[in-house]
Amino acid sequence: MKTEDSTRATGERIPAETTVTGQKRLERIREAAFNIRSNALIQAEVQGQGYIGQALDIADVLAVLYADQLALRPDDPEWEGRDRCLLSIGHYALALYAALAEAKVLPAEELDTYASDDSRLPMSAMASYTPGVEISGGSLGHGLTIANGIAMGLKRRDNPAFVYNILSDGELNEGSTWEAAAVAGHHQLDNLIAIVDFNDQQADGKSSGVLGMEPVDQKFETFGWIARRVDGHDLPALLTALEELRAEEAGKPRCLVVDTKLGKGVEFLENREKLHFMRVAPDEWAKAHQQLKESYEA
Amino acid sequence: MSIHTSTATTAPKRLTSDAMSASLAREDQRVTAAPLGHALVELAQEDDRIIGLSADLAKYTDLHVFRDAMPDRFYQIGMAEQALVGSAAGLALEGFVPFVSTYSVFATRRAYDFLCLDIAEAGLNVNMVCALPGLTTGYGPSHQATEDLAILRGMPDLTIVDPCDAVDIEQAVPQLAAHDGPTYTRILRGKVPRVLDEYDYSFELGKAKLVRDGADVLLVSTGLMTERALEAARALEADRIDVAVLHVPTLKPLDEDTILRELGKDRLVMTCENHTVIGGLFDAVAHTLVRNGSGRQVTPVGLPDEFLDAGALPTLSDRYGVSTGKLVERIRAMHGAAHR
Ligand SMILES: Cc1ncc(C[n+]2csc(CCOP(=O)(O)OP(=O)(O)O)c2C)c(N)n1
Ligand SMILES: [Mg+2]
Numbered sequence: 001m002k003t004e005d006s007t008r009a010t011g012e013r014i015p016a017e018t019t020v021t022g023q024k025r026l027e028r029i030r031e032a033a034f035n036i037r038s039n040a041l042i043q044a045e046v047q048g049q050g051y052i053g054q055a056l057d058i059a060d061v062l063a064v065l066y067a068d069q070l071a072l073r074p075d076d077p078e079w080e081g082r083d084r085c086l087l088s089i090g091h092y093a094l095a096l097y098a099a100l101a102e103a104k105v106l107p108a109e110e111l112d113t114y115a116s117d118d119s120r121l122p123m124s125a126m127a128s129y130t131p132g133v134e135i136s137g138g139s140l141g142h143g144l145t146i147a148n149g150i151a152m153g154l155k156r157r158d159n160p161a162f163v164y165n166i167l168s169d170g171e172l173n174e175g176s177t178w179e180a181a182a183v184a185g186h187h188q189l190d191n192l193i194a195i196v197d198f199n200d201q202q203a204d205g206k207s208s209g210v211l212g213m214e215p216v217d218q219k220f221e222t223f224g225w226i227a228r229r230v231d232g233h234d235l236p237a238l239l240t241a242l243e244e245l246r247a248e249e250a251g252k253p254r255c256l257v258v259d260t261k262l263g264k265g266v267e268f269l270e271n272r273e274k275l276h277f278m279r280v281a282p283d284e285w286a287k288a289h290q291q292l293k294e295s296y297e298a
Numbered sequence: 299m300s301i302h303t304s305t306a307t308t309a310p311k312r313l314t315s316d317a318m319s320a321s322l323a324r325e326d327q328r329v330t331a332a333p334l335g336h337a338l339v340e341l342a343q344e345d346d347r348i349i350g351l352s353a354d355l356a357k358y359t360d361l362h363v364f365r366d367a368m369p370d371r372f373y374q375i376g377m378a379e380q381a382l383v384g385s386a387a388g389l390a391l392e393g394f395v396p397f398v399s400t401y402s403v404f405a406t407r408r409a410y411d412f413l414c415l416d417i418a419e420a421g422l423n424v425n426m427v428c429a430l431p432g433l434t435t436g437y438g439p440s441h442q443a444t445e446d447l448a449i450l451r452g453m454p455d456l457t458i459v460d461p462c463d464a465v466d467i468e469q470a471v472p473q474l475a476a477h478d479g480p481t482y483t484r485i486l487r488g489k490v491p492r493v494l495d496e497y498d499y500s501f502e503l504g505k506a507k508l509v510r511d512g513a514d515v516l517l518v519s520t521g522l523m524t525e526r527a528l529e530a531a532r533a534l535e536a537d538r539i540d541v542a543v544l545h546v547p548t549l550k551p552l553d554e555d556t557i558l559r560e561l562g563k564d565r566l567v568m569t570c571e572n573h574t575v576i577g578g579l580f581d582a583v584a585h586t587l588v589r590n591g592s593g594r595q596v597t598p599v600g601l602p603d604e605f606l607d608a609g610a611l612p613t614l615s616d617r618y619g620v621s622t623g624k625l626v627e628r629i630r631a632m633h634g635a636a637h638r
Binding site: 129 | 356357362375436438441
């Protein structure tokens, strides 16, 4: 565990003010997670229904990445030295826009154009529309294959940046994900970190019922990866896991499986029937913001 | 990497992309819910060879109706489209008749090789029933199957169907199963309009049908564009433009005889398709005409040769000229130019 400046060679983030478990640093990430969830609610309300459950479940992971772990320059989203964070699950777009707004890559005033005509923030994240979005996701099972190529390219150019790929448990169904896993293991892409959002949800129901993929972390290990699995809402655990994974032995790609809860942080959504498309009535958004605030202040 | 230009505003509420579960039907239309699912259940009650498979999209392709009615005849493959299509091939080799659902983009782009070699080359009776054809979602290129017909028309032995409405879908399902070979059908899902039962029409696999006659203009249309063609024809009565509509639900094999017969009459001709103007109905009609020595001009209405924008469907249908309103304008302009 790094105790001082955890910025890597190229990085510009993370002042050495605290340790990993230091309260100040954690407080900042917790606040970022709250802001990301609020930003997601603002967007979801424009559309009325959709992927708010997923955005709330991945918010803590995005807070750790965008408020702490990633090297990035808000005013230069294509900066050479940035860590590349690839979202292959295009439908999680509102979560990524929420994080990019929190990281000041996108103006927060733009969030309420989400999924609207002529917006830069389409319902499915696409690199051609939005600064800070690295790839066009949406057709699932592409992200890890592209991440491999970026990892290879970074190495060839002696660029010490990392490439992250956030993928879903549903994407584990796709053969292409495992082709990519084998390629990364074989080519020893140790600058690659895959983060699997295990929210146990897919389009037709619970992931475990649609197609059993467990044990996910062990599967990655047998493909030559170093894998960890943590509670995706435990901020210190997420921080520690990412820092330790990066510090691991050279020669192996790294995988972090995060167990998350659809709708996390908004009580009535946490308890609502779990669906790929969560229904939220027009008069429920105020309550959602209220409950989010309560869970943050608790 | 080009960033689309846009100015952020907090101005009045703009139209948004539909949720992926939305239906296409307008409020005032007669509709049938999940026609594919119900037709398949009915067929399966008579024919125990019928099996349903989906790749984590049963709920979004209306196959959940079949899954819930006959759970022991349904396989959830997971979001693995290549395994989906390969499994269907295996079931067909063992004498079953699979109906296989996913979105059109994933069946054609991801699983093409499996469909081509394991099913078409083997000549198996597997029926792909695929949702979100052409511009039926505002989600963007990942889900808009704007070139599925172009991809598939080159596949030998594959029968390709683009139904107009719930009537077409219901009548097609038993005929697809009865056809001893591979088929691909573009499915409309959710609340699907009923249009063709107002006309003297029935679906016949492999046949084009004149749904409405007219002396001035002939619209050769397929899929949901036939509904818009019929609406446009009705709207143009006020302009005293007499519009005929030839519905071509089977794109392959193409009913060349009927097409040549109808195009032989002296009318302005336009093709209408919910697909890029490359490689779909327009190309198929042009190909038929040229091969038969006709130099007749045909105007294509379809999606442009571009990756489409994300946005609300009404906005995009207007933007790309495939809404009923834009179709009316195009026909009016074409007719006006010809009679100046
Ligand atoms: C290749 C591909 N197949 C199918 C789909 C349709 N689809 C969109 S999301 C989804 C569920 C996938 O599981 P996951 O991402 O875990 O869903 P979530 O947790 O968001 O409910 C499916 C099948 C797709 N986008 N891409
Ligand atoms: Mg999931």
